[in-house]
Amino acid sequence: MAASARQTAALALAHALTAAERGLPVIPLSRTKLPALRSPHRGEHRSVTCRGECGRPGHGVYDATTDPAAVRALFAAAPWATGYGIACGRPPHRLIGVDLDVREGGPDGVAALDALARRHEFAVPPTVTVLTPGGGRHLWLTGPPETVVPNSASRLAPGVDIRGAGGYLVGPGSLGAHGTYRLAPGTEHLSPAPCPEALLNLAAPPASSPPARTGTASAASLTSFVLASPRGQRNTRLFWAACRAYESPSPSPILTALTEAALTTGLPEPEIRATLASAASITARTTTGP
Known part of the structure; x- marks a missing residue:
């Protein structure tokens, strides 16, 4: 490893230790801003949902720690790290x-x-x-x-x-x-x-309980959920309801009702359109995969 690379890694570790001392859990990052350590489960054929229970490093943010010895061990395992992430x-x-x-x-x-x-x-x-x-x-x-x-x-x-x-x-x-x-x-x-x-x-998610997700939520229940939005939760509730609408076989009538409900609560029309577009994008990624 070149001297400059060693200096960069040492500086990243020093910053990470300072953050850990302040109670901030840290992990090493590569120059791409991604966790520097690869998953220990790569290549395994079965689905793995381990979040560090296996005891090996490489679980991204779930490796984050404030223990100085553990921080040093993580950076020792990733000498190419150029930065650190704070969980x-x-x-x-x-x-x-x-x-x-x-x-x-x-x-x-x-x-x-x-x-x-x-x-x-x-x-x-x-x-x-x-x-x-x-x-x-x-x-x-x-x-x-x-x-x-x-x-x-x-x-x-x-x-x-x-x-x-x-x-x-x-x-x-x-x-x-x-x-x-x-x-x-x-x-x-x-x-x-x-x-x-x-x-x-x-x-944060809505504080009160949203309509139960037993199959496809009805237009009436989603509309009522949006209409009951307290100030400060109108956008969040509309986003949640719109995601449920896009999961429906016929989302258009529900989205029309949600738009009218959101206008009634006082949300501006441009913000409503942006929220519906975000819900459409998120739902598409969830149903079609990456």
């Missing part, structure tokens, strides 16, 4: 990552989050912010123990991704294919701030 949703911080993508000619996640905050009447507090090589940023927020926040991509708004349980954030100091992730000036001294309640409601 979200894990105690004590229970991180919720808000990944704001900013690309020329693409969605502006920062502007989209600002618009979302105005629409739902919340303010993002000062918090740890990591600048990405591509011009985006990661906001670190914390969630309550009783709330499980799932991962999502552009569901809340174009360019706004959520990293929750089972996801991870690229840690500051990591080297990716396009450059280094670094803390935004002025946020180095901050701790992750609590997630605003309205944003938490948007990012």
Whole structure:
């Protein structure tokens, strides 16, 4: 291994150990931002759902740890690592990552989050912010123990991704294919701030029970579910109901009813169209596979 590669790996380990000392579970990442260790189950013919119970490394975010000895062992097994990932949703911080993508000619996640905050009447507090090589940023927020926040991509708004349980954030100091992730000036001294309640409601599943999934949900039950949306959960409930509608053999009449219901709750028509499009995309990927 060249001296520069050894220095990069040593620096990544040093940053990871610092994060682990702060109670943030970490794993080594390669330059592609993917977990550096391959699955120990590759090549096995049977379906494997192991999340680390086998005791071997290579289970992605499920390897994440705050134990210094375990962190060193993971990086020793992946000397090519150039960065580290921080597991979200894990105690004590229970991180919720808000990944704001900013690309020329693409969605502006920062502007989209600002618009979302105005629409739902919340303010993002000062918090740890990591600048990405591509011009985006990661906001670190914390969630309550009783709330499980799932991962999502552009569901809340174009360019706004959520990293929750089972996801991870690229840690500051990591080297990716396009450059280094670094803390935004002025946020180095901050701790992750609590997630605003309205944003938490948007990012988390609906708090009340959705219609039971016994076969295809009826148009009436899905429409009632959307009509009963409290402020802060309208988009989330519409997305869930639309996914169920797309699972139906005849989704069009249900989607029409859902659109009318969402308009009644006060959701703007462009946001409704974007939510339905996201539901269509997610459902298509689920039914057809990767």
